[in-house]
């Protein structure tokens with residue numbers, strides 16, 4: 564049960580490539596499980612409820628905040644709420660796996676405050692704001708307005724990079740994945756060592 568209560572958080576400005584790195588880590592380490600967040604935005608056409616997110620209505624989200632069901636939550640974009648349910652973390656720990664959270668920077672800081680001892684936080688840094696804007700454009704999921712909102716938010720979020728355990732520059736996807744792999748491997752080894760007291 565040494566992995567019990569351990570957490571890994573990957574955070575970055577939107578478009579920095581954290582979701583691709585998250586996928587790579589999930590494929591590489593069977594000890595990890597994706598923490599499915601709750602969100603109030605509309606699903607994209609390739610997304611499945613209960614796999615990518617638990618898509619829930621705003622009123623239900625707010626009611627669940629009141630009932631303290633979230634480990635952390637944020638209004639990530641105007642009127643759009645995202646959060647990690649405590650029950651989701653528990654579900655993963657019950658499977659003797661480590662939740663991997665792909666969440667925004669403020670959410671990551673809240674998790675740090677709540678689970679300071681059991682946590683690894685990775686910040687994925689885009690090579691530049693211009694590059695990040697290009698990536699978001701080529702993804703084709705944003706309107707001009709939401710793209711600009713994401714770019715503005717990214718510039719702000721970059722200023723938090725020193726708050727996290729490790730910062731990985733994603734200028735080369737393969738190299739960034741390899742770096743993330745080494746860091747996670749080390750964390751899991753320490754976490755499952757019999758001497759680990761965390």
Ligand code: 5GP
Nearest residue numbers: 577600636637639645646647665666667670
């Ligand atoms: P998207 O709408 O592109 O799926 O996600 C937008 C942003 O919300 C991403 O930065 C994503 O990491 C973040 N996000 C997803 N789930 C959560 C969550 O549970 N909590 C927080 N704080 N942010 C989240």
